[in-house]
Amino acid sequence: MQDFARASALYGFDSLAEEYGLPHKALLKEVGLPENTLDHLQGLVSYRRFLALLELSAKQAGDPLFGLKLGLRQGITVLGPIVYLLNNASTVGEALSELRQYFHLHMGAAHVEVSAYGDKIQLAYRVLDPKQPGINxxxxxxxxxxxxxLKTLMGHNWTPHPMLLEHAPQAPLQAYRDVLGIVPRFNSDTTALLLDPEELELPLSEADPALxxxxxxxLDTLQRLSDLELPGYVSNLMRDLLPQGRVKVDQVAECMAMSRRTLQRRLGESGTSFQKVLDDTRQNMALRYLRDSQLQVTQLSDLLGYADLSAFSRAFTRWFGMPPSRWTPDNIG
Structure with missing residues (x-):
């Protein structure tokens, strides 16, 4: 699932957008992300659409450093459970090594490297498809x-080293200095933060070996289960799309920025199919609405994207062994 990132990569996006007077839900919708994306930060989003959102927000805010400011606002919290692993490593070097190992659980579209860079150590950020719009x-x-x-790991007295960026400045250099306190080195051969080798040996005061x-x-368990998350993500998309009409595989694939064939293959590798996820999603939605709302059967049929009432009735009978006209809350526990 190389195009994906955790929705937690957008943590704080709503508050920053609103500081610029931008309606964050409208921005999400414009780039093809569900308006409720920020309500499900452990879900997955298309990295291509994530970049499009940053680019659109920077343009509408009139601030080319929107992405940088969002990253500084987010900090380490966006990494989810990886945070706790890093905080309990014995040294900075061990923490960065584990960030490299588990970063794909946070973002499949990029990886991090920890390697020598002259007499320094680079913590480099590598995107698998660097030609995408908004990559800067x-x-x-x-x-x-x-x-x-790094400031969290090494303490607030840590003095940042140069930040290296492969692209040209997106704003006047003074704007970067105002935000960072330093001016990055642009047009570099890498996108990275630099450290002194001895900094890797710094112990972490909060380390708890047992924890x-x-x-x-x-995290090793999550790593083994990561492919199984795709059906859940597809199902969440279907819940957003079904009230708008019939949901087709091409439509969902477009929302996920992948081809129809790739989506079907990935679902097959996860032990399911598009049709099964759609059927299960409709069944769960039907049960929830029947229990918790006063919708008429015809309204429910439309809400679940059925072409007509008879098609919904046949599906309902297959699920629950009776037509919707005979269903009562006591029929299903």
């Missing part, structure tokens, strides 16, 4: 997050 905003956001992460081992085991 994404890079600045990532390094903003990385800078706050560290427990969290690592949890």
């Amino acid at each position: 905003h994404g890079a600045e956001l990532a390094l903003g997050v990385g800078r706050k992460m 560290h081992q427990l969290i690592r085991a949890h």
